[in-house]
Amino acid sequence: MPERDPYEVLGVSRESSPEDIRKAYLKLAHKYHPDKTGGDKAAEEKLKEINGSYDILKNPDKRKQFDQFGHGNSPFGGGGFGGxxxxxxxxxxxxxxxxxGRGGGGGGGGGRRQRGPRxxxxxxxxxxxxxxxxxxxxxxxxxxxxMETCTECSGTGAAAGSRPEVCTACKGSGQTQIARGFFSVTQTCGRCRGTGRTISKPCHRCSGEGRTRxxxxxxxxxxxxxxxxxxxxxxxxxxxxxxxxxxxxxxxxxxxxQDELFLREGSDILCEVPVSFPKAVLGATIRVPTLTGEADLKVPAGTQSGAILRLRGIGMPDLRGYRQGDELVRIVVEVPTHLTRRQRELMQEFEKENDENDAKAYPLYRRFMDKLKKFQGG
Ligand SMILES: [Zn+2]
Ligand SMILES: [Zn+2]
Structure with a gap:
């Protein structure tokens, strides 16, 4: 079977991130999963191809190799994750x-429906x-x-010193024939429940089941x-x-x-940190929680509420070791809801000096007013 381009198989572009590739893979793997397709042969082949493609693209070395040389020169087999x-x-x-199924050995794959060893x-x-x-x-x-094989009877279900006997009703076949008019109907033997054996003295430990929980x-x-x-x-x-x-x-x-402090977004974590109004205005270094403890974060002067500051490389690690995510700190400026008399005087003082129409100090307000004027036809 000629090998297809793994990017094509997974429906991703060459620039796709590992996360996008993983998502595309999971979607396809679900779609072609034997539980969904009922063991359809073509779907099984398709799933193999999807797995093979993902095997290449999930591994940075293999992916690079493929990008450079295509399938031809790839020294990698189709095998699993290995060691x-x-x-x-x-x-x-x-x-x-x-x-x-199991990567290579193990004798798994589809063996579940076999007779004999199961x-x-x-x-x-x-x-x-x-x-x-x-x-x-x-x-x-x-x-x-x-469920475990009963240690008392080694799974036979028969009490110590006794053995399971051949069922007398079905003579060991597990099935009985019943005449219904002209027909004879084959049924599972009711006496031995189809096992062909009966136990006269059941094991006391497993009550004859041969297995215990x-x-x-x-x-x-x-x-x-x-x-x-x-x-x-x-x-x-x-x-x-x-x-x-x-x-x-x-x-x-x-x-x-769910964590109380952090919201996970892939390999990044997001944390919302309230900052007082003066600190947001004047700038400050604040302590923020991290996955390992705390870190200093510099909040620049004039930081707006909702601003996101990034602490690189201290987010979640990647399972496959590509890169450590970041911690994103969303600043929430908290306006004081209670002022002392002195603070109130200072704020009033401040307000006297304040000019909302100063575009340098309040660019948002200025832009808003311009739009409003236009809207009102002024
Ligand atoms: Zn037992
Ligand atoms: Zn029977």
Missing amino acids: GAPGFEGAFEDVFDMFF AGNDLEYKVPITLREAAFGIKKSIRFAR IQREIAVDIPAGVDTGIRLRVSGEGEPGENGGPRGDLHIYIEVQ
Whole structure:
């Protein structure tokens, strides 16, 4: 299959930012996700192509390589993220795989519908974290319930010293035939519920189910820069497989909670800081909160309410390490609602010296008045 231009596949331009590329990718990955397309073959191919393209464009080196040489000279295969994420728990295979099967090995992909060995169910778990935890990464201990093979009976469901027996109703086939007029209808055996086996002395621990619900606790490294909707996969922490099949995976959905001080906008954070009227007029250095503590911020003389001042490089880190975002401080000038007698006198004094028609001091007012005059036909 000839490889298409990854920019074309994702429908982005060559100048697109990593964030735009990521957004375009997620949109397409959702659209062509097997859950949406019902396992349609063409859609599956399309998704592969989308994944392959994103694999190139999400990586600055690969992207540069492609920009320079196209597909021809690319030394990169189509593989997954590989060992590119040092510091993660060993169980992490791939932090960013959104929907597709295991990168290479693992024997996953589509194996779920096979007879014989069957992979265990995946589990999902939502992990709420604070914005600060998202900024610096955190090792979280998470507890979740999962079904486990019963240790007492090793999953047979039969009490110690006994064994499951072949079902006498269906002779082990799991199905029974019932005559309905001229027809005979095949039904799942009611006695053994289709398993072909019955247990006369059920295991006391699992009541013959062969599985018990256990609470499991694991530590998960949540990398710095995660955002709501990011899914981390911890492989092999799902439910046990059947007939020797592999365990399912545990999918952890990150949910970054709203912060009281900061609003996140991609990798930037926005903080609203009230500044007194005289400080806004005269200029001042103020202390502003940051993700790590506090920082000095110089507010220039004549700063208007709503002005945004930027503290570079102290916003959210990028998951893929492109750039650290900024902190944007929105200045809100607070007019005093209470004055001492002396302050009132000073303000009155000030007002005497004040000329709203001075375009240098009040350009907004002056422009407004000009427009108003025009509007009134003056
Ligand atoms: Zn048991
Ligand atoms: Zn039966």
